[in-house]
Amino acid sequence: MNGVAISIKEVSKSFKIYKDKPLSMKEKLLKLRSDEFSTFYAVNNVSIDIKKGETVGLIGHNGCGKSTLLKLISKILYPDKGIVEVDGRISSLIELGAGFHPDFTGRENIYMNGAIFGLSNNEIDQRIDEIIRFSELEDFIENPVRTYSSGMYMRLAFSVAINVNPEILLIDEILSVGDSNFQRKCYDKIEGFKNSGATIVIVAHDLGTLEKICDRVIWMDKGQIVEQGDADYVINLYTQHMNEKFVERKQQEFDQSNDSKVDEETNTLEQFSEVVENSFSEDVRWGNREVEITQARILNDKGQSVDTVLAGKPMMIEVDYKVNKVQEEYIFGMGFYTNEKYLIYGNNTQIGELKIVDIAKEGTVKFKIKECRLLSGNYLLNVAVVDKNHRALDFIKYYMEFKVVSNDKSVGVHSIDYSWEI
Amino acid sequence: MFTEVKEIFNYRHMLISMVQRELRSRYKGSFLGFLWTFVNPLLQLAVYATVFPYILRVQQENYAMFLFVGLLPWIFFTSSLQNATTSILNSSNLVTKIYFPRIILPLSSVCTNLMNYIYSLVIVIPALLITGIELTWNLLWFLLVLSIEFLFVLGFALALSALHVKFRDVAHIIGIITFCWFYVTPIVFPMNIFPESMQKYIELNPMVGIIEAFRDIFLFGQQPNFGELAYSTMIAVITLVIGFLIFKKFEKTFAEDL
Numbered sequence: 001m002n003g004v005a006i007s008i009k010e011v012s013k014s015f016k017i018y019k020d021k022p023l024s025m026k027e028k029l030l031k032l033r034s035d036e037f038s039t040f041y042a043v044n045n046v047s048i049d050i051k052k053g054e055t056v057g058l059i060g061h062n063g064c065g066k067s068t069l070l071k072l073i074s075k076i077l078y079p080d081k082g083i084v085e086v087d088g089r090i091s092s093l094i095e096l097g098a099g100f101h102p103d104f105t106g107r108e109n110i111y112m113n114g115a116i117f118g119l120s121n122n123e124i125d126q127r128i129d130e131i132i133r134f135s136e137l138e139d140f141i142e143n144p145v146r147t148y149s150s151g152m153y154m155r156l157a158f159s160v161a162i163n164v165n166p167e168i169l170l171i172d173e174i175l176s177v178g179d180s181n182f183q184r185k186c187y188d189k190i191e192g193f194k195n196s197g198a199t200i201v202i203v204a205h206d207l208g209t210l211e212k213i214c215d216r217v218i219w220m221d222k223g224q225i226v227e228q229g230d231a232d233y234v235i236n237l238y239t240q241h242m243n244e245k246f247v248e249r250k251q252q253e254f255d256q257s258n259d260s261k262v263d264e265e266t267n268t269l270e271q272f273s274e275v276v277e278n279s280f281s282e283d284v285r286w287g288n289r290e291v292e293i294t295q296a297r298i299l300n301d302k303g304q305s306v307d308t309v310l311a312g313k314p315m316m317i318e319v320d321y322k323v324n325k326v327q328e329e330y331i332f333g334m335g336f337y338t339n340e341k342y343l344i345y346g347n348n349t350q351i352g353e354l355k356i357v358d359i360a361k362e363g364t365v366k367f368k369i370k371e372c373r374l375l376s377g378n379y380l381l382n383v384a385v386v387d388k389n390h391r392a393l394d395f396i397k398y399y400m401e402f403k404v405v406s407n408d409k410s411v412g413v414h415s416i417d418y419s420w421e422i
Numbered sequence: 423m424f425t426e427v428k429e430i431f432n433y434r435h436m437l438i439s440m441v442q443r444e445l446r447s448r449y450k451g452s453f454l455g456f457l458w459t460f461v462n463p464l465l466q467l468a469v470y471a472t473v474f475p476y477i478l479r480v481q482q483e484n485y486a487m488f489l490f491v492g493l494l495p496w497i498f499f500t501s502s503l504q505n506a507t508t509s510i511l512n513s514s515n516l517v518t519k520i521y522f523p524r525i526i527l528p529l530s531s532v533c534t535n536l537m538n539y540i541y542s543l544v545i546v547i548p549a550l551l552i553t554g555i556e557l558t559w560n561l562l563w564f565l566l567v568l569s570i571e572f573l574f575v576l577g578f579a580l581a582l583s584a585l586h587v588k589f590r591d592v593a594h595i596i597g598i599i600t601f602c603w604f605y606v607t608p609i610v611f612p613m614n615i616f617p618e619s620m621q622k623y624i625e626l627n628p629m630v631g632i633i634e635a636f637r638d639i640f641l642f643g644q645q646p647n648f649g650e651l652a653y654s655t656m657i658a659v660i661t662l663v664i665g666f667l668i669f670k671k672f673e674k675t676f677a678e679d680l
Contacts, residue, residue: 015678071677075521078674092520099516101443115439116522118432 004087005168005199006050006073011082012223013043013068042068043079044223052088055200057214057231059207059238061245065223066203070170073201088167088199091117093158100157102146106137109145110160117164127163134185135159155182162189169193171202187213211235236407243310243405250308250403251300258305280396287385287392290325294362296383296399309372311406311415317367319383321394323359327387330356332365335382336374337398344374344413346382373415374404423666429523436522440530445537459541463494474610482612484641487553490546491640492609492633495568498539499575499629500600506531506579507586507593514680524673528583532576539568550640558643567635567646570655574628577661584672587679607633625650628657 016037043065050056058066071077072084074092099116100109110131114124124131132141135155137148145153162169169190187209194200194213204210210217210231217234219226227234297305299316309315317334333348347367349356379402384395408415430437448458470493471486482488506528510517513527550557586592607629608615616624624630631650638646 076518076677090521099513099520101447103447104443112439112443115435116516116520118435118522120435 003052004049005052005054006048006087006201007083007085008046008048008050008069008073009083009085011043011046011072011079011084012041013065013072013077013079014039014041016040041223043072045082046220046223046225047082048218048225048228050199050201052199053194053197055194055202055213055215057210057217058201058203058220059205059210059217059235060220060226061242064220066220067172068223069220070172070201070203074170086168089118089164090168090170091161091164091166092170093161093172100145100153103144105144106135106141106148106156107132109156113157113160114164117161117166119164131159131163134163134189136182151179158186162186166193166198168199168201171200171204207235207239240407243407247300247306247308247310247405251304251306254305254307284398285394285396287394289394290323290387291327291330291385291393292322292324293319293383293385293394293396293399294322295320296381296396298381298400298402306402307400308403308405311372311374311376311404311408313372315369315372317369317381317383319365319367319385321363321365321385323361327393328357329388330359330393331386331388331390332356333382333384333386334367335384337380337382338413339378339380339401341380341398343382344379348384348386372404374406375408375410375413375415376404376406377413378403379413426523426525426666430525430529433523433526437526437530437533440526441533441537444530444534459538460545463490463497463542464545466497467493470610484553484555487550487555487641488612488637489610490549491637494539494542494546495571495633495636496604496607496609496629498535499571500604501538502532502535502575503578503582503596503600504593505535507582507596509579510583510587510676511590511680518677518680524676525580525669528579528669529576531583532572532579535575536568536572546640555641556643560639560643560645563639563646564636567632567639567651570651570658571632573662574632574654574658577658577663577665580662580665580669584669584676587672587676603627603629609633625653628654628661630654 017040018037046065046069048056058069060066068077070092072079073086074090075084075086076092099113101112104112107128110128111121111124114127115121119127132138135152135158137152137156140148140152145156148156171190190200190202190213200213202210202214214231216228217231217238218228219234219238227237296317296319298307298309299318300306300309301313301315303316319332319334321332331348331350333346335346336344338344349365380398381400381402382397383399384397385393386395387393406415445459446456467486467490470489474489475482475485509527509531510524516522517524517527547557582592582596606624606627608624613621613624613630613634631647631654635646635651635654638644
């Protein structure tokens, strides 16, 4: 344990998920409730060494096992396999205010709560002023805790837990305590611990905070470590992964809604043959319809029709057309608007030097983008076809809304290759 | 076991605070407050002292004190078991949220009732003097006898509290068991009420030696029967070891089973 505060060796923890757990002897013996269960591995063969004085962040989506891992460290849960060794006094900010008794005053509860953390009355006597001052509850400290608002309750609980002066501090998602002023105080206090050499393990969803205070970040998924290392490196990877996940989920939603739309369309097709046309108002779609846009869509790099795209990947815009009256020349165009209807980018076949004179009666025009460089946000897609005099044949200014998810944290609408130097 | 004892010692402040809180919160908000600690056994004593001599016609000199001296350690025994059995379940918000040696919970229940017993001595001693019983140096054996009872109760309490987390029937079962146990222990009647043939079975009950010892010390001013006491000690130690092992076995899954 030299220099290691927390040592986790090949630790697994599973939970039995009962369908209907027997609680009493009668139920167990008579099998009134089935004791069928499935096993769920919350933590699966994880090994981590956390050095003294290190600040480690745990990230991962809900149910990835990070909270279970904290509970294993704090010995609330015991591992099925493996060893968890901890060297030093732990204070866990996992659940605040556990053990507060509503009928006792704030001051009495400080003593009782402190005792739970293993402090003697003498030790609390030394700290009580600091605890009360930190909680900002001077005027209420002699009132029973049941009269406190939930914010006051949490402030008191946090103040006790953090003034224990632990050697190891475990924090789970609790920094949403109180107003922003109080939060800043909490962070300052945590920062102070860090500087005085305490070991901190923190679980949070606020990645910005983690990146600021953590020396190392561990990314967990399905009870296993996916990646660990420098805070900015892992958080970057994690954000990218989450973005991809987000895009994927959006696409599923999009596919589903499209499926149902198609169903509706086929059902109602006989009555309303021109659905696309009817769905736009006149100030969004105009033109004489001598050439008509029957459909347009955004395709991602896998050729799937989407409404959410991941920046940095190729994308394509497809426009299906139908020629009602043959023209001398056709110019197809597209554009991106911001949600505020401000044009960011526009292009057409003329600019792209593709002269279209003779085309099939029905077909598809494709605008291929090697790499989507829009920044994260919501955009509108514009598609249009005009004749050689730029007279609108079919102009749909806002065909559809789409979302871009970008790993580039720059602000604005468009990313550029850059590097800062000094 | 040594590491556990050391850990409990480290968490002694929590134990003390829990006992204090329990003693204070039990009567918090009531008009008589802490006085209930004394009123309760006094009332019980009044009822038994009236009922048994007149209805059951028990022939026993100074029956009220005979009963009182035996009843108080029995109340310590049963209320400890009852409180300890549900102690872990009642503190589920602590168990699932923070770490501390879980033994603190049943231990604090037993200690709370121990304190209640000790407070009740404040009434016992004057009552003994008023009824004309002389106190002797043998009174000091009381510490030994109480310690033996404490170990016995603790062993039981550990097992019951741990089992109760898994099987919620335990609290009901223990109510019935102590109810029956009461009548095979010489509390409201002297030992000689049992037929000769039954006595040797009754004496297997470890509480017999303990209750008798309390009577010897307080009532008769003599040394306890060390033979009987040795037997009770042995049973107490065995109970404690078994209780401790059961507790250790179940302890690991408390947070999940609650």
